[in-house]
Amino acid sequence: MNAPASPPSPYSSATHNAKIESHTLSVLVDNEPGVLARVVSLFSGRGYNIESLTVAEVAHADHLSRITIVTSGAPETIDQIHHQLERLVPVRQVTDLTASKRSLERELAMIKVRGRGENRSDALQVAEAFRARVVDATTESFIFELTGRPAKIDEFVDLMRPIGLVEVSRTGVAAISRGPDPI
Template sequence: MSKTSAAQPLSPYSSATAKAKIETHTLSVLVDNEPGVLARVVGMFSGRGYNIESLTVAEVAHETHLSRITIVTSGTAETIEQIRHQLERLVPVHSVKDLTLTVRAIERELAMIKVRGKGENRVEAMRLADAFRAKVIDATTESFIFELTGAPRKIDDFVELMRPIGLVEVSRTGVAAISRGPEPI
């Protein structure tokens, strides 16, 4: 008789999936705008051990009471496909599109970044903000709050450059995404 250890439940992020390539995908989910829908969508993720890296929700069609949930998640290609199929089966969901597979998709995010700085650090923060096209939305003699809109990677880069200068706090909206062209997603 062979020795076996107790079976451990595998999450999409366990070491068993370490050999498979982990990908980040942006999903656009069109849902009914009614109480409890977001809880059902988020509950599907948490109940199955999937992670949500970014989540944004807004009504997009007032007349038909539809909202768009934009979810950034990661996992193997199989995990992402499983997430998509499970979302499609939820009752309030009208459609699920993987915008990562759409080469013409655009992703943007808004961030407010608070930076402390005096003297040379203040000058350097302003120089970098200008290079990134960040807008000053609040300023005191000891700090700035910058507003930056762009691709998530651009915001990540700006935040990392502000760390040694005097980064205090960051607030981000999460990814909003849409496909280019005349066709709806």
């Protein structure tokens, strides 16, 4: 992340030199109308970053959804985000998976690549190395499906760019903690 665009306020010069970290927060919420808007508007209203956000119902009978947010900021800011999220009435639990250091993170991407001849075989070779699957093919294009850590997907996309990258669709990060215990 770059330095903030506006000059640091004289009211709060304490944190502007702090190191910016990226953290994955797992937020368990009551699946009620507006809950996602509440979470998202908390971030926009208080000027926090969202790098990635995924949401889906995870327990239908209990009406629970899990929102996984990748955010970035100084450690104090991440701490603030954590506690601001906990303040929302429909939020049941917030876990900072990055702080717990025992998280598994995955993202799924679909990558469309266009090309003929040598580019086609190059694309297939790279895909094989990354264990990406071909889910659609024409005489002049492929769509690859790839699952992995976000950095792996970034790398794959970078390699496809000179070969003939058309576009990318990514799900954002889903995350869970390792071991037998729940998040």
